[in-house]
Amino acid sequence: MHTDRIPPSPSQSFLRNLSAVLKRWDWPTLCVFSTCLGVFGAMLALPPGWAAFQWVVLVLVLxxxxxxxHEILHGHPFGSERASTVLGVVQPGLFVPYLRFKALHLAHHRDANLTDPYDDPETNYLDPEIWAGLALWQRRVLTFNNTLFGRMTIGPFIGMKSFLASxxxxxxxxxxxxxxxxxAHLPGVVLTVWLVSLSAMPIWSYLLACYAALSVLRIRTFLEHQAHERxxxxxxxxxxxGPLAFLFLNNNYHVVHHMHPRVSWHKLPAIYRARQARFVxxxxxxxxxxxxxxFAKHLxxxxxxxxxxxxxxxEK
Known part of the structure; x- marks a missing residue:
């Protein structure tokens, strides 16, 4: 006995497709992103008298x-480059355009070039010939910048100066x-500054919070890469x-991230534990x-x- 199969209705097809799309979304990342924006808005809505609390929380949120x-440029939470750009283009941290960060960071992921003074856009190493030609005061400043304390205090200024000049x-x-x-970065800067201007927080205090957030991020980037033959x-x-690992979304498992750059942050610890000896x-x-x-070793x-x-x- 033969019966014709009834094709699904347009509404059923739509719901199935929508369900498939929603299953592919990275919901932990989306939840953290939504919470982050919510806390950011709540801090700007605080009345006068909360300045110290507001400032500290904003540093952590930024x-x-x-x-x-960083997760967004690697394709999370939607796996769509267009959607990622929409999510990332407004940067409340003000100093680094998302699209520049994306271009430079993806170039950094060419592992064969890691720490190369010219081809790795995120390295702090210099060509030995360039180093030899620097004035004594410049060498002292950069040597101080190679301590964790230096990287957190003057590091953001040195990094932004080099980035902007380049x-x-x-x-x-x-x-x-x-x-x-x-x-593309400028509208987000204008929007952020306008929102801050509506709050009780002075613009100068917000700019200091942006700088302090860069300082905290320098804890993560300080040891991410070392010179090595391999x-x-x-x-x-x-x-x-701990708390820093969460703030950095597990990028402390950095070798795991470089081996699996498309894997979301919340999966990195389990991958590391499952193959710990191999990664080490x-x-x-x-x-x-x-x-x-x-901190104990390198402050x-x-x-x-x-x-x-x-x-x-x-060789040429």
Missing amino acids: TLHSSLS DLQRIMRGEREVALHWL ASGRSVIIEDR RMNQGYVYRSYGQV FRCKDPVAHPLWQRP
């Missing part, structure tokens, strides 16, 4: 938002994409599960137990030289 921006040179050379990235030995593991062997034992150990002590100890100028 730090978390930057970590979320992008300005690119724009002056006619790199249209860089200019467009900055232009690319797999250049990324750190910091076995921390792969990154040549570049491991810290916690951020407490990092006032340089982690390594500023001049790349293994870099050699490519």
Whole structure:
């Protein structure tokens, strides 16, 4: 006996497709993102008299938002580049355009170039020849910047100065994409400054909070990479599960992230635990137990030289 199969109605097809799309969304990331924006708005809505509490919480929220921006550029929570741009283009931290961050960070993920003074846009190492040509005061400043205390205090200023100078040179050379990235950033800056102006918080205090958030982020980036002959030995593991690990969305498992850049933050600890010995062997034992150990070892002590100890100028 033959019976014709009744095709699903348009409404049924729509619901099935919608259900499939919703299942693909990264809901933990979406929930953290929504909460982050909610707390940001709540802090700006506080009345006068809450300045100290407001400032500290905003520093933490801006730090978390930057970590979320890192997740967004790697395709979370929607897996859509267009949706990611919509979520990321407004940066309440003000200083770094999302599209520039995305372009530079994805270039940084070419692991063969990690720590290269020229081809890794996120490295703090210098070409030894450049280092040799610096004035004594410049060497002292950069050496101080290679301590954790230095990276948190003057590090954001040094990083932003270098970043802005480089992008300005690119724009002056006619790199249209860089200019467009900055232009796309401006509406979000105007919106953020307008919202802050409506609050009880002075603009100067908000700018200090943005700088302090960059300082907190420098704790994460301080040890992320080291000079090593093998690319797999250049990324750190910091076995921390505390508040900083959450603020950094588990990027302390940095070698795991570089091996699996499309894996969401909340899955990284389990992946590390399941293959811990393999990851430690792969990154040549570049491991810290916690951020407490990092502070104890490097707060006032340089982690390594500023001049790349293994870099050699490519032969022409």
